Amino acid sequence: SYELTQPPSVSVSPGQTARITCSGDALPKKYAYWYQQKSGQAPVVVIYEDSKRPSGISERFSGSSSGTMATLTISGAQVEDEADYYCYSTDSSGNLYWVFGGGTKLTVL
Amino acid sequence: EVQLVQSGAEVKKPGESLKISCKGSGYSFSSYWIGWVRQMPGKGLEWMGIIHPGDSDTRYSPSFQGQVAISGDKSISTAFLQWSSLKASDTAIYYCARLDVVIGFDYWGQGTLVTVSS
Numbered sequence: 001s002y003e004l005t006q007p008p009s010v011s012v013s014p015g016q017t018a019r020i021t022c023s024g025d026a027l028p029k030k031y032a033y034w035y036q037q038k039s040g041q042a043p044v045v046v047i048y049e050d051s052k053r054p055s056g057i058s059e060r061f062s063g064s065s066s067g068t069m070a071t072l073t074i075s076g077a078q079v080e081d082e083a084d085y086y087c088y089s090t091d092s093s094g095n096l097y098w099v100f101g102g103g104t105k106l107t108v109l
Numbered sequence: 110e111v112q113l114v115q116s117g118a119e120v121k122k123p124g125e126s127l128k129i130s131c132k133g134s135g136y137s138f139s140s141y142w143i144g145w146v147r148q149m150p151g152k153g154l155e156w157m158g159i160i161h162p163g164d165s166d167t168r169y170s171p172s173f174q175g176q177v178a179i180s181g182d183k184s185i186s187t188a189f190l191q192w193s194s195l196k197a198s199d200t201a202i203y204y205c206a207r208l209d210v211v212i213g214f215d216y217w218g219q220g221t222l223v224t225v226s227s
Binding site for chain 1 (some may be wrong): 217
């Protein structure tokens with residue numbers, strides 16, 4: 001079955017840039033999405049179609065994709081950005097199902 | 110305002126059956142796929158499957174195919190997730206979410222905690 005691989009944790013100081021990666025064989029052909037989940041809350045989409053930001057999402061959040069890796073970048077990370085982040089995509093085999101990456105815990109302190 | 114409201118927490122014994130629900134409002138329920146996502150205690154998100162309420166087209170993750178059943182009733186704007194025989198390993202929070210074909214899961218329910226314990 002298809003897998004998306006993320007680092008378990010990333011840590012930055014406030015104001016620094018955080019980068020969270022997501023690796024998947026189908027990413028050259030398929031879009032990546034990114035979800036933020038704060039403790040005890042439902043997830044929120046912060047990036048869709050590799051690099052687009054939904055309305056209401058801070059400009060600190062940006063996304064990119066190159067080859068088999070997608071990257072979520074949080075510029076000038078704030079304490080309130082501390083959360084779990086999940087990438088999300090589909091495989092290219094035509095199986096028509098989607099997967100989440102394992103998640104990355106972002107610590108801002 | 111788009112809302113997805115899920116049924117309340119459940120405590121069940123192994124082997125029991127269960128059906129939880131997700132009621133949509135504030136949009137055309139029949140026009141958007143609804144997905145179900147599992148989150149086991151302290152773990153990540155897992156995509157279980159999706160249903161299109163308009164025609165009941167359903168897709169499952171291979172990991173959940175045969176383990177759960179996803180259904181919907183567009184007349185009451187509600188999607189369902191069902192188990193015929195629960196296991197302790199089904200203990201988790203289950204989220205429903207509306208799938209926008211461009212943005213992805215754009216609206217989420219509040220989650221339903223299912224606890225399976227003898």
